[in-house]
Amino acid sequence: MSHATERRRTPGEWLQLAVAATVVLAMFYPTVWMVLSAFKSNREIFAAPFGLPMDWRWENFAEAWEVGGLGELYLNSVIVTGTAVVICVGFATAAAFAFTRLEFPGRRALYRIMLIGLLLPPPVVAIPLFSLLRDLNLLNTLWALILPGAAWSLSLTVFLMSSYFNSVRPDMEEAALLDGANIWQIFLTVSVPMVWPAMLTMVILNTINIWNELIFALLFITDEDKRTLPVGLVRFYGYHSTDYALVFAALTITTIPILALYFLLQRHVIAGLTATAME
Amino acid sequence: MASGAANLLFVAPAVALFGGFVLFPLASAVYYAFTVWNGFSPPQWVGFANFQRAFADLTHLFAYVHVTLYILGTLVFEVAFGLMMAVLLNSDRRGFGVMRGMFFSPMVLSMTAAGVLWAFVLDYRTGLLNATLRAIGLDAFAQPWLSQSSTALFAIMIVSGWKFSGLYMVIFFAALRRIPRSIYEAARLDGAGPFAQFFSITLPLLRQNLLVCILLAVTGGFAGFDLFFILTNGGPFGATEVPATWIIKQAFDQNQLGYGTALTVILAVVVMSVAIAYLHFSERAHVTRY
Amino acid sequence: MKSLTISIAVVAVLTAPAIAQTELRITHSMTGGSNRDALDQIIANFEAEHPDIAIEQIVFDDDLYSGTGLITQLQSSSVPDIYFQWAGYPVLRDADAGYAMNLSDALAEDGWKDSFLESVWTEGAGTLVDGEAYMVPMSIDLTNTIWYNTAMFAEHGLEPPATWDEFIALIETLAAAGETPVIEGNSELWPLGNWASHIASRVVPVEEYEAAFNQDGPFNTAGFTRALELIDQLQEAGAFNRDLQGLGADPAMAGFFQGAAAMHPIGSWLIGSASELADEGFDYDQFDTPMIDPDHPLSDSVIGTVTGWIVHDQSANKDAAITFLKFFTSEESQTIWAETGALLSPVAGVNDSADLDEKTQSVAAMIAEAGSMVPPPDTTYPVPVAEAFYQAAAYVAAGERTPEEALTWLDETIAAMGPQ
Numbered sequence: 003m004s005h006a007t008e009r010r011r012t013p014g015e016w017l018q019l020a021v022a023a024t025v026v027l028a029m030f031y032p033t034v035w036m037v038l039s040a041f042k043s044n045r046e047i048f049a050a051p052f053g054l055p056m057d058w059r060w061e062n063f064a065e066a067w068e069v070g071g072l073g074e075l076y077l078n079s080v081i082v083t084g085t086a087v088v089i090c091v092g093f094a095t096a097a098a099f100a101f102t103r104l105e106f107p108g109r110r111a112l113y114r115i116m117l118i119g120l121l122l123p124p125p126v127v128a129i130p131l132f133s134l135l136r137d138l139n140l141l142n143t144l145w146a147l148i149l150p151g152a153a154w155s156l157s158l159t160v161f162l163m164s165s166y167f168n169s170v171r172p173d174m175e176e177a178a179l180l181d182g183a184n185i186w187q188i189f190l191t192v193s194v195p196m197v198w199p200a201m202l203t204m205v206i207l208n209t210i211n212i213w214n215e216l217i218f219a220l221l222f223i224t225d226e227d228k229r230t231l232p233v234g235l236v237r238f239y240g241y242h243s244t245d246y247a248l249v250f251a252a253l254t255i256t257t258i259p260i261l262a263l264y265f266l267l268q269r270h271v272i273a274g275l276t277a278t279a280m281e
Numbered sequence: 282m283a284s285g286a287a288n289l290l291f292v293a294p295a296v297a298l299f300g301g302f303v304l305f306p307l308a309s310a311v312y313y314a315f316t317v318w319n320g321f322s323p324p325q326w327v328g329f330a331n332f333q334r335a336f337a338d339l340t341h342l343f344a345y346v347h348v349t350l351y352i353l354g355t356l357v358f359e360v361a362f363g364l365m366m367a368v369l370l371n372s373d374r375r376g377f378g379v380m381r382g383m384f385f386s387p388m389v390l391s392m393t394a395a396g397v398l399w400a401f402v403l404d405y406r407t408g409l410l411n412a413t414l415r416a417i418g419l420d421a422f423a424q425p426w427l428s429q430s431s432t433a434l435f436a437i438m439i440v441s442g443w444k445f446s447g448l449y450m451v452i453f454f455a456a457l458r459r460i461p462r463s464i465y466e467a468a469r470l471d472g473a474g475p476f477a478q479f480f481s482i483t484l485p486l487l488r489q490n491l492l493v494c495i496l497l498a499v500t501g502g503f504a505g506f507d508l509f510f511i512l513t514n515g516g517p518f519g520a521t522e523v524p525a526t527w528i529i530k531q532a533f534d535q536n537q538l539g540y541g542t543a544l545t546v547i548l549a550v551v552v553m554s555v556a557i558a559y560l561h562f563s564e565r566a567h568v569t570r571y
Numbered sequence: 572m573k574s575l576t577i578s579i580a581v582v583a584v585l586t587a588p589a590i591a592q593t594e595l596r597i598t599h600s601m602t603g604g605s606n607r608d609a610l611d612q613i614i615a616n617f618e619a620e621h622p623d624i625a626i627e628q629i630v631f632d633d634d635l636y637s638g639t640g641l642i643t644q645l646q647s648s649s650v651p652d653i654y655f656q657w658a659g660y661p662v663l664r665d666a667d668a669g670y671a672m673n674l675s676d677a678l679a680e681d682g683w684k685d686s687f688l689e690s691v692w693t694e695g696a697g698t699l700v701d702g703e704a705y706m707v708p709m710s711i712d713l714t715n716t717i718w719y720n721t722a723m724f725a726e727h728g729l730e731p732p733a734t735w736d737e738f739i740a741l742i743e744t745l746a747a748a749g750e751t752p753v754i755e756g757n758s759e760l761w762p763l764g765n766w767a768s769h770i771a772s773r774v775v776p777v778e779e780y781e782a783a784f785n786q787d788g789p790f791n792t793a794g795f796t797r798a799l800e801l802i803d804q805l806q807e808a809g810a811f812n813r814d815l816q817g818l819g820a821d822p823a824m825a826g827f828f829q830g831a832a833a834m835h836p837i838g839s840w841l842i843g844s845a846s847e848l849a850d851e852g853f854d855y856d857q858f859d860t861p862m863i864d865p866d867h868p869l870s871d872s873v874i875g876t877v878t879g880w881i882v883h884d885q886s887a888n889k890d891a892a893i894t895f896l897k898f899f900t901s902e903e904s905q906t907i908w909a910e911t912g913a914l915l916s917p918v919a920g921v922n923d924s925a926d927l928d929e930k931t932q933s934v935a936a937m938i939a940e941a942g943s944m945v946p947p948p949d950t951t952y953p954v955p956v957a958e959a960f961y962q963a964a965a966y967v968a969a970g971e972r973t974p975e976e977a978l979t980w981l982d983e984t985i986a987a988m989g990p991q
Contacts, residue, residue, distance in 0.1 A: 014475070018369060018372065019374070019376070021369060022370055022380055023380065025369070026370075026380045026384050029383070029384060029443060030383045030384075032398055032399070032402050032409065033386065033390075035402075036398050036401075048407050051407070051409060051412040052412070052413075052416070092294075093294045093295040093298060094295055096292070096294065097295035097296070099291055100288055100289075100291035101292065104288040104291065106285060106286060106287075106289050107289075112292060112296060115299075116295065116299055118303070118304070118307075119303050122303075122307070122552060122553070123525065123548070123552060125504065125525040126307070126546075126548055127303065127306035127307055128528075128529065128532070128545070129310065129313065129528075129532045129538050129542050130306035130307070130310045130542065131302065131306040132643070132646070134305065134306055134309070136646065136647060136648045137648075139648045141647045141648050141649065149298065149301075150302045153298045153303050154303065156298065156299050157299075157303075185288070185291075189291070210389075213391065214392055214507075216392060216506070216507045216510070217506055217507070217525075220639060221639060221643055222643075224598075224629060224647065225629060226629065231393075232393040235393045235394060236393055236510075236511060236635075237631070239400070240602075240631075240632035241603070241632050243632075243819055243825075244822055246401065246407070250401075253394050253397060253398060256394060257394050260390070261386060264386065265382060272385070272455075276451055276455055319668050322669060330989075334987065334988065334989055337987040338987055339983070339987065340984075404814075405812075405813060405814035405818070406831060425814030425816075426817075428813070428814035428815065428816045428817025428818060429813075429816065513758070513817060516758050516816060516817060517758070517816030517817055517965075517969070518816065518962065518965065518966060518971065519962075530638075533638065533642050534638045534639065534642070535954065536664070536668070
């Protein structure tokens, strides 16, 4: 890699760099604008939308954190996403193991049924799901987001985990079977460690999806203390739609940690997101 | 390996969860679709009345026109643009890794954060876009982007492109890296320029990825809700009304859950038909893959 | 039998500490401004006087509240005990659907009902369904009046107009001077829709107006055509802000307070937001939509409605809810409501005895002088019909359709939705 950069750039490469840099900077500018505006006063955002803040108003962040109850929103999002992802990836891995390694009645039919979710957008069941959750007394609890969130992620997760199982030969599992291990031992001690990288990818992919989920969170939760981040932000924007500085500060606080996490885990995130298209 | 009903235990949790929160609601949707129901008093059977209404409901029919246009837009601003950027950013030179990261970063933002941010970028009086146009003397081009039917849907496509083109760039970039350099070098020796190389080598070799990406964009497009909800909520004049926003409005603004569910059943049928074509397509693609 | 009584008593003793504090859930859309200050103050007073009841407020901004916000709560398994609602059609709908509790018996006790202005209990006020009360009135809102920036009017030598023609001339003057004459945030359709229906109620024959909104007659009539032609005249004169259709109601109000336009037609709740949105020294005043047809029976009407609280029929804390509402409508609380909240009280005598600020007084005077009060259509007739009319008005205001085209579209749309 380093030797490649030592060569002088050709005119074509300079052109490539110039065009790429222009496009990338233009695309990145709204994010920069958001962060810079978060430090300004409302008046300054209107009067001088470009450029650095005259004075850096760190207090905007404290105010947004306080007013928006962002701490609580973060906590709820973490609980919902964490629980749903563990349930989904756990259940899906067990199911994918059974679908690809075991024989049982109805195997093909069940697998096909599980994939229905790949084809359906969640709004399709929002209404009946609402009345189901009401009958189960789950509306306005975090379970109203965890259970449907996990269930709707199952199709894709089962599908991708099954493809992964299929891409690995069952030699190790067969060897363990000959050694007299039962299927539960095989699953836990041989298969899970074997497909661990794929499980991690699925954790990341589902985390992104469930973390950002809006429509269920909008309909199934009304209490302020149980709202998740996406809904909290929509509400915050609705309340303070005229207080730009405050909204920008809230956007920045909720976005920067995720961006930082992304730059940290870049490789895994990209693997997770491309998994969908590569399979 | 082993066989027997005991093995069902491995699939039981997934099947139970899926059955309870996906299949059961789906089945009850089909029932509610034939009723008038306010969600509170018992549903009343009305036969096909909701469906008759749905096919006479112009806003509903136009929602499909809009979502089709939106999907076409995403093919241009997400898939095609993503492919172009993958080619452009495919270099080992210093700075390109950072640029790829920056280009991809909008993908990491939540839809809500992206939507709210762009509501500010596109605002008529105080938005970044119009401020930029005014600053460079193009005052006449400053538009109320989200407030006129002629530009609102287009504006949402652009936001969608900003948000998702990074995903497609990354997918294509990963695929580009698998193409051996020797093929390009051979073509260069034959005198092929960059454009000839793109059309005669890159595009044919990325064909499978392209098909998958297109179908991903199409099936994903039908579910589009978040950006529409935040940026325009279907307005102005229903110019950006898509099936998902219209369904939620009918059910939860107007309290007509029966009619709303009928619309969801129609959406499900439409998406399923498209998706079955997708499965058919991708299964064939799978066979010819390597 | 005896042992049963004892065991019930034991259970009651055991559970007593748990029920000592009742949590009362109240949902509304007052996110800020002086209305909210007044409400918070009244709630604090109430909690001080009733330590056994704690109040939890569930707040949505306007747009979400009237959309998914309220309905999802009403249908939820943990319903709000008390919710904010507009009088009229919403009360009828909520009573029919089984959300709203019949409050007639509660109101009959201790002369509670008689403490209100008589006018809030008339058929037209929309608090009753079949003669039974389902709402405790909270305030009387003027739904639409034209607020103007006094400095900007003075700068251009303008006076509030007395007739429609003067109004159009005034708009042309402002537009020619490069100002935005009127700012309206119509993304939710009701802001301009309310105003357009007020204009329509003053030019369309009364029976024709009622018939159309009740789906008993067409909209495409000479009367409604004339009403939309008036909107078209405004549009032709360059009255509206360019982002009329996509702007939210709140940002439009903020724009008015920032001097983005000379006039802002909206309801009396603007006064309550001024403290939050207006700069020091910003001054504004109001005039009602000028006289259009002097011969029309409603020519000097104002448009307004009662708003109030409804107790949810599934509430487990009905007694506590009623205790709170009695406290809320006591003279003491209502004085805070009118003075701090800048709202007109529905309780008899309060608006006269309270020390109202100047703007609230002018709204009170306008209501008192008006020949009649017409309610906004979305609180009186089926909501989908009212909203379709609002959309037709918006088409014309944006110059996207002619009045005739808009009315044809409206009749087709209403025919397609079936009886509501």
